[in-house]
Every structure is written in structure tokens, then in C-alpha cells.
Amino acid sequence: MDYSTRYEQRKKRRLNRLLNVAIGVVAILIIYFAIQLFFSSGSEEAIADHDQEEQQEEHNEENTEQLIEENTDIDSAQDETSKNEIENEELREEDEEEDEEEGFNDEVRPGDWQPIGTVQSEPFELESQHFSKDHVNWKEMTHAIQYATGLDDDITIWRIENGGNPQSAVGTVSGRDNKHTPYRVRIEWVPERGWKPVEVIQLSENPYLR
Known part of the structure; x- marks a missing residue:
């Protein structure tokens, strides 16, 4: 009886x-697999985070390059605009200098003039002798220029020359008060009616006093 009891007890202890x-x-297996699962999940998250960071960096680099290109384009456009403005300003300055050299100040004297009449015969064409101060044509041209400018007999005639065709002339004249800013008068021949003033411009300086 005791033997059976001890056997049962040993059997229970072994069990x-x-x-x-x-x-x-x-x-131990549970702990092992839990650790493996934890580190595996952490590694995947780390890899995913790393991949996301790389994609974000690439995106940022692309945006930066695009901004640089856009800024470069803007700078180029601004440079081109500035260059055009400078060129236009230089052209304007050149035009102003040319106008100054020619002596114009764009002051055109308005007038509605009529032919002054003539004693010369037709057909009329300017010839070299017509610019002689003793010729009747010289006197008629002077009369037409005085009529257009309002100058009296104190008129100073700096030059009268052909106006580009046989029936036109251009005279540069002044009075006692404007010898430094003379008038340039264009006159044209009207058949049987004589010289007619068509344009009067006051110059900003006298080209014959330089």
C-alpha cells in the first residue's frame, strides 16, 4: 500500500x-517569437521611414531645381527687359543729340500763308542765278520769308538754298533779337502766283555761329 502511494507521488512529480x-x-518560444516580431516590425518601419525620407529629399531637390530654373528665367527676362530699356534710352538720347546737333527745338510756328505774287515768267525753275542778291527772285524769296516770320528790314539772311527740287527753297534768317535762335523757313513756288511759305521752324541754336 505504501509502495503504491510513493509510486504515484513520484509519477506526479515527474509529470x-x-x-x-x-x-x-x-x-521561451513565445518570448523569442515576440522579440523577432518586434524587431522585424521595427526594421520594416525604419526601412519605410528611410524610403519616405529619400522620396521627400528627392521631391525637395526637384522643387529646388525648379525654383532655381524659374528664378533664372525671371532674372533672364528682367535682364532682357533692362537691356531693352537701356537700348531704348540710348536711342532716345541719340535722337535728342541729333536734334540738338541739327538745332531743332520742335517749335513750329503755325501759319496760313498765301503766295506773295511775282513778276517772273513761267515756266519757273530755280537756277543758280536765282540765288544772286541782285536777282529779282532773291528779292521775292526774301519777301516771302519776311512775310512768314514777321521780320522787318533788319532781317539777317544766313543762308537761302535749294529745298530739294527746282520749285522749293529753304532760308535760315533771324532778326536783331534772335540771331542765336534763327528761323528756318521753307517756301514753295506756286505757278503764276509766286513764292508761298509752307513751314517755319525756330532753331534752338544758330548753326552758322558755331
């Missing part, structure tokens, strides 16, 4: 030890 060992093994 308990086996169960404890099995539980320990299971616990």
Missing part, C-alpha cells in the same frame, strides 16, 4: 517537472 519544462519551453 509536474515535464509540465514545468514544457511551460518553460513554450514561454
Whole structure:
């Protein structure tokens, strides 16, 4: 009877030890797989984060390059605009200098003039002798220029020359008060009616006093 009881007790102890060992093994396996799962998940997240960071960096680099290109285009456009403005300003200055050299100040004297009459015969064409101060044509041209400018007999005639065709002339004249800013008068021949003033411009300086 005692023998049977001791056997049963030893059997239970062995069974308990086996169960404890099995539980320990299971616990170790659980811990092992839990650790593996944790580190595996962490690695995947780290890889995913790293990939996302790389994509973000690439995106930022692309945006930066695009901004640089856009700024370069803007700078180029601004440079081109500035260059055009400078060129236009230089052209304006050149035009102003040319106008100054020619002596014009764009002051055109308005007038509605009529032919002054003539004693010369037709057909009329300017010839070299017509510019002689003793010729009747010279006197008629002077009369037409005085009529257009309002100058009296104190008129100073700096030059009268052909106006570009046989029936036109241009005279540069002044009075006692405007010898430094003379008038340039264009006159044209009207058949049987004589010289007619068509344009009077006051110059900003006298080209014959330089």
C-alpha cells in the first residue's frame, strides 16, 4: 500500500517537472517569437521611414531645381527687359543729340500763308542765278520769308538754298533779337502766283555761329 502511494507521488512529480519544462519551453518560444516580431516590425518601419525620407529629399531637390530654373528665367527676362530699356534710352538720347546737333527745338510756328505774287515768267525753275542778291527772285524769296516770320528790314539772311527740287527753297534768317535762335523757313513756288511759305521752324541754336 505504501509502495503504491510513493509510486504515484513520484509519477506526479515527474509529470509536474515535464509540465514545468514544457511551460518553460513554450514561454521561451513565445518570448523569442515576440522579440523577432518586434524587431522585424521595427526594421520594416525604419526601412519605410528611410524610403519616405529619400522620396521627400528627392521631391525637395526637384522643387529646388525648379525654383532655381524659374528664378533664372525671371532674372533672364528682367535682364532682357533692362537691356531693352537701356537700348531704348540710348536711342532716345541719340535722337535728342541729333536734334540738338541739327538745332531743332520742335517749335513750329503755325501759319496760313498765301503766295506773295511775282513778276517772273513761267515756266519757273530755280537756277543758280536765282540765288544772286541782285536777282529779282532773291528779292521775292526774301519777301516771302519776311512775310512768314514777321521780320522787318533788319532781317539777317544766313543762308537761302535749294529745298530739294527746282520749285522749293529753304532760308535760315533771324532778326536783331534772335540771331542765336534763327528761323528756318521753307517756301514753295506756286505757278503764276509766286513764292508761298509752307513751314517755319525756330532753331534752338544758330548753326552758322558755331
